[in-house]
Amino acid sequence: MAAEPEGTPCWADAMFTDLEGAKSFYGDVLGWTFSEASSEFGNYTQAYAEGKAVAAVVPPMPGQEGQSAWCLYLASPDAAATATKIRDNGGEVLMDPMQVGDFGSMLLARDPAGVTFGVWQAGQHEGFEAKGTPGAYCWSEVFTREPAKADAFFPAVFPYHVKQMRDDAIDFSLYDLGADPVMGRMRMTDDFPPEVPPYINVYFTVEDCDAAVAKATERGAILRFGPMTSPFGRFAALSDPQGAAFSVIDVKTTGGDMPEFSDATA
Numbered sequence: 001m002a003a004e005p006e007g008t009p010c011w012a013d014a015m016f017t018d019l020e021g022a023k024s025f026y027g028d029v030l031g032w033t034f035s036e037a038s039s040e041f042g043n044y045t046q047a048y049a050e051g052k053a054v055a056a057v058v059p060p061m062p063g064q065e066g067q068s069a070w071c072l073y074l075a076s077p078d079a080a081a082t083a084t085k086i087r088d089n090g091g092e093v094l095m096d097p098m099q100v101g102d103f104g105s106m107l108l109a110r111d112p113a114g115v116t117f118g119v120w121q122a123g124q125h126e127g128f129e130a131k132g133t134p135g136a137y138c139w140s141e142v143f144t145r146e147p148a149k150a151d152a153f154f155p156a157v158f159p160y161h162v163k164q165m166r167d168d169a170i171d172f173s174l175y176d177l178g179a180d181p182v183m184g185r186m187r188m189t190d191d192f193p194p195e196v197p198p199y200i201n202v203y204f205t206v207e208d209c210d211a212a213v214a215k216a217t218e219r220g221a222i223l224r225f226g227p228m229t230s231p232f233g234r235f236a237a238l239s240d241p242q243g244a245a246f247s248v249i250d251v252k253t254t255g256g257d258m259p260e261f262s263d264a265t266a
Contacts (some may be wrong), residue, residue, distance in 0.1 A: 003122035004075040007177055009140050010127030011073040012202050013056040014244050022057050022068075024057050024075035025240055028162040030135045030204055031217045041100065049135025051245065053209075054128060061171030071108070072200045074158060075127065077259050079105040082119050082157065082181075089156040090149075097121070111153045113146035114207040115198045132205055139232075140250055141184035143192075147171055150185050151264065163261040174261060195248065202246050209234040209250040216240070216248075229255040 004010045016022035019037075025031045026047065032054070037043040047055045060066070076082040079097040080250050086093055088114040097107045104127035120127065130136040141165075144150045151162050151173055160175040166261035188198065206212040209227045213236045218222055224245070226236030235249035 003077070003126050005177055006077055007160055007175075008028060008074055008075045008182055009072050009185050010075040011055075011118070011125075012116075012137055013044075013073075014068055014070045015058050015060045016068050016242050016244070018242060019043070019057060019059045022240070022242060023047075025216075025219050025221070026057070028114075028219060029212055029221075030206065031095045032135055049133065050134075051131035054130055054135070062117045068240070068242040069116070069199060070117050070244050070246055071116065072202055073106065073127070075260070076119045076121050079107050079119050079121040082121075083107055083109070085157045086139040089155060090212060091157070096124075100125075104222075110146045111142075111144075111150055113149040113153075113198055115142055115144055115145050115150065115200060117200055121234070132251065134205055134207050136205055138158060138205040138251065139184070141186050141201045141203075142198075143186050143201055144198040145188045145192075147173070147185060151220055154183075154185075158169065162264040166262055172259075173264060176244050186232055197247060203235065204246060204248045206248045206250055208259040209248055209253065212236075212248045213238065216259040228251060231256045231258045 019229055032047040037045045044058045045134055046053050056198040059180040073094040083093050086109045092110045097105050099105050102123050104123035105118045105121040130135050131136050135241040142150050142230035154160055163174045165172040173185040174181040175183045216238050222239045224237040227234055232255055235247055235251040237247045239245050251264050
């Protein structure tokens with residue numbers, strides 16, 4: 001597998017104070033198995049679905065304990081050059097490009113409206129070994145209260161083309177790479193409490209959305225939205241027992257008409 005094209009979502013990880021609890025929860029809900037923790041890299045622990053690497057969990061470093069959250073990484077051929085673009089376009093680099101052994105280089109950043117994301121320059125670790133299969137990453141959406149800032153920033157840093165959904169009730173865009181949509185952008189409505197920061201919502205594939213929701217809520221997750229059937233699949237949004245937001249989607253169960261999109265950029 002070659003390194004992903006620039007701007008492609010290529011990896012996801014999350015910090016959990018209760019690492020064993022997170023492993024138990026996601027193992028039950030998504031069917032993940034886990035590698036041995038890598039003590040050389042802060043007990044970074046990879047998650048696998050059907051033997052393929054799909055995400056990672058890690059305990060917080062001392063002093064970094066706080067709200068758990070999933071972090072999505074976008075592919076870059078040159079993390080240092082991407083860091084420059086982030087700063088030049090009003091974003092903030094939270095952690096400068098850092099070499100991670102032979103695996104690759106990473107940075108953490110925030111867009112001008114406060115959405116945190118990662119950048120990954122692949123070395124030996126090229127990212128997701130599976131997408132769209134049960135337990136694997138499927139899709140992601142930028143949830144923001146300032147959609148115009150996101151729609152200007154992300155295509156300035158990555159080679160995205162923006163398409164706006166034709167719907168007066170919902171402010172939603174797609175970020176395309178070539179002909180393929182790779183990420184969505186949703187405006188956060190007043191349904192989101194003010195204390196909820198903007199974030200990137202990561203979707204993981206499941207065989208049965210309702211069964212996954214039932215299992216997750218039994219294990220202490222909070223159902224935030226759904227389950228709902230859409231043209232893209234039946235999905236639901238949750239917060240895990242440690243507060244990290246994520247979504248599950250069954251891509252085989254679809255309903256309704258595909259929305260229409262129009263170019264939002266020249």
